[in-house]
Amino acid sequence: MCVSEWLLRWHQANALTAAGAHAQAGPIRDRYLELPFTRYDQLGNSLQLMDQAAAQIEASDLEQGCHTITSAWSLLPDELRIGQAPRRVFEIIDNLRPIHAAAKPTAEVREILRASMVDSGR
Numbered sequence: 001m002c003v004s005e006w007l008l009r010w011h012q013a014n015a016l017t018a019a020g021a022h023a024q025a026g027p028i029r030d031r032y033l034e035l036p037f038t039r040y041d042q043l044g045n046s047l048q049l050m051d052q053a054a055a056q057i058e059a060s061d062l063e064q065g066c067h068t069i070t071s072a073w074s075l076l077p078d079e080l081r082i083g084q085a086p087r088r089v090f091e092i093i094d095n096l097r098p099i100h101a102a103a104k105p106t107a108e109v110r111e112i113l114r115a116s117m118v119d120s121g122r
Contacts, residue, residue: 006037008045014051022055043080046072048089057092057100065092066105070112081116089113 016025029048032038038045045115049072069089072075076085090113093106100106 003037004099006032006035007034010041010048011112013048017051017054022056022058025051026055041075043085046076046080046085047088049075050085050092054092057096062096062103063105065110069093073112073116078116086113086117 009028013025013029013032016022016028029052032048033045049068053065053068053072055065056062056068069092073085073089074079089109093101093109096106
């Protein structure tokens with residue numbers, strides 16, 4: 001395994017998720033998460049888990065998707081909870097169908113993000 005496969009799989013899975021091709025992104029994301037370099041990439045892992053959450057929500061599993069988001073968020077140290085990570089979470093929850101946007105799991109995700117951003121002074 002080399003770094004190029006690791007980068008390739010990350011970008012493939014991310015691009016497919018962004019295009020809404022969740023079924024195709026899943027196996028590539030799984031492969032990325034198996035690769036050894038992944039253990040050193042906290043932000044990359046969290047973003048891939050957030051992409052997985054988007055797929056779960058798209059498949060009408062809001063509760064699991066929100067759980068995956070909060071799990072991914074909890075893996076991030078404070079210094080990585082800026083920029084791309086919160087943008088991705090808000091991108092996911094801001095694009096929910098109205099019935100999901102008002103649901104309890106979504107409110108819990110928003111509260112976790114709000115609390116962690118206030119606690120860190122952001």
